[in-house]
Amino acid sequence: MRIAFFGTPPPSAPYLSALARSDHEVVAVVTQPDRPAGRGREPRPSPVKERAIELGLPVLAPEDAADGEFIDALAEVSPELGVVVAYGEVLIRRLLELPPRGFVNVHYSLLPELRGAAPVYGALRQGLERTGVTVQYMARKLDAGDILLQRELQIAEDDTRGTLTDRLTEIGVPALMDAVGLIEAGTAPRVPQKHELATYVGRVETDDCRIDWSLPAAEVRALVRACTPWPGAWCELGGGRVKVQDVCVVQNVLRQGGRPGRIVEIPLGGGPVVLAGRDAVQIRALQPAGKRAMTGEEFLRGARLRPGDSFE
Numbered sequence: 001m002r003i004a005f006f007g008t009p010p011p012s013a014p015y016l017s018a019l020a021r022s023d024h025e026v027v028a029v030v031t032q033p034d035r036p037a038g039r040g041r042e043p044r045p046s047p048v049k050e051r052a053i054e055l056g057l058p059v060l061a062p063e064d065a066a067d068g069e070f071i072d073a074l075a076e077v078s079p080e081l082g083v084v085v086a087y088g089e090v091l092i093r094r095l096l097e098l099p100p101r102g103f104v105n106v107h108y109s110l111l112p113e114l115r116g117a118a119p120v121y122g123a124l125r126q127g128l129e130r131t132g133v134t135v136q137y138m139a140r141k142l143d144a145g146d147i148l149l150q151r152e153l154q155i156a157e158d159d160t161r162g163t164l165t166d167r168l169t170e171i172g173v174p175a176l177m178d179a180v181g182l183i184e185a186g187t188a189p190r191v192p193q194k195h196e197l198a199t200y201v202g203r204v205e206t207d208d209c210r211i212d213w214s215l216p217a218a219e220v221r222a223l224v225r226a227c228t229p230w231p232g233a234w235c236e237l238g239g240g241r242v243k244v245q246d247v248c249v250v251q252n253v254l255r256q257g258g259r260p261g262r263i264v265e266i267p268l269g270g271g272p273v274v275l276a277g278r279d280a281v282q283i284r285a286l287q288p289a290g291k292r293a294m295t296g297e298e299f300l301r302g303a304r305l306r307p308g309d310s311f312e
Contacts, residue, residue, distance in 0.1 A: 001184055004079035004099065005048075006030045006065075006087035011169045013051040015085045015106065018173050020055045024180065027077040032088050033061045066092045074098060081183060083176065084138065096138055101183055103138040106176055108168045110150055111136060112198035115143035120165050122201030123155060124226035127218070130154050131164070133172040135179040137190060144198075146190040148182070151175045160228040204231065211235040213260035213311060217249045217279035232287075235261075236312040245293060246285035253280040261311045271296015274311055 001024050005016050008031050019026050029052040034043040045053075052059045058077075062070035065087075075098055082103035084091070096103050109119035111134040116122070123131040132152040139145035151171045155164060182188035209227035211220060211234065224247050227233040232243040250273055258264055258275050265273035271283040287293040 001025070001080045001101070001180070002027045002078060003180075004028045004030060004074060004077070004082045005085075006082065006091075007048040007085040008032045008046045008088045009086050010047040011165055012048045012085040012087075014169055014173050015083070015176055016048060016051050016057075017055070018177055019083065019180075020057065022177065022180075024184075026055075026057050027079050028060055028074055029057050030060045030062070030065070030074070030087065033063055065089050065095060071095055071098065081180070082138075083180070085172075085176075090142070091138065093140055096140070104148060104176075104179060104183070105136050105138050105143075105145070106172050107134045107136060107143055108132075108165070108172070110134060110152065111143060111147060112193045112195060114201050115198055116201040117203040118201045120161050120168065121204050121226045122199075124159065124161060124164065125201075125222055127222050128155060131168070133168055133175050135175055136193075144193060144195065146192050148179045148188050148190070149175060160225045162229045206231045206234075209233045211244060211311075213274065214277040215260075217251075217276035217281045220276050220281050221247050221249055237288075237309075241289045242311070243287040243293075244283055244285075245287060247281040247283050250280040250282050258308075259310075263305055263307055263309045263311070266300060266305060266307060269297060272300060272305060 003019055003024050003026050005019060005026055007016060016029065029048060031046045031048040034045050036042065037044040049059055049061065060070060060073060071094060079099045081101040082099045084103060084105040107119065110132040114122045130152055132150055134150045135148045137145040137148060153167060153171060209231050211223060224233040224244055228245050234241050234243050253264060253273065255275060256264060260275050260277050262275045263272045264275055264280060273280050273282045283296045285293065285295055286299055
């Protein structure tokens, strides 16, 4: 089939590579325009654009996917199927109706659970034990299209947003290729979602990842996992921002009248132990503002902290 691929961030690139290696023809790669990045804020192409250039595939990077000229340009290459993997923009009806076989989307949850922009964050933040990949037909309502196929995955105890995204990509690429094969053969199922069971997770902003030490320690750990490596769970210490990258729950800690955020222990060979609303957490990895990431033990060597000091 002739396929138009829509994607932008790093996890999208392996899907493009798999399609390019297949018997299908990728007639257009649609991605977000070059954006300022890095310290110099120089325009930088998206990971999908970089991969498309490596593969010698034609690239379209409209500022607005609803632009008529862009849609006309896509129509000229006559795609039979559209494939979307984290493109980053809602597609309008005229665009969705352009390929005769429609559009499919790869979503990192077991729909209708965790619709929206940040399903991996949502799975970890909510402490779910399993999640997965859904290949769905795209509809005008967000993530509400019929399900073509799903692949389930158990969430590991040490998964973060980064590692879980990688693991979902590993099962998602072959899932997409299976789905495209079913569409080509005319045997692809369409299973309507149970919309009454839908849950949603919106876009995650930096403020969503600020640590609230009054939460139970298990929820603080869930937040850290859900925000690592991006945008990064954070708090303040001595007026400076600290990104917390790894914590473990510590139970049966003597609270000594301390409030959440207070450091109650500076152990040898480990990071500080900090009170939460229930129990405590030990910080095992973090990154102070303007410095490299380090272990909790490395941080304590130069931080001059003592029991009684507090994270804000």
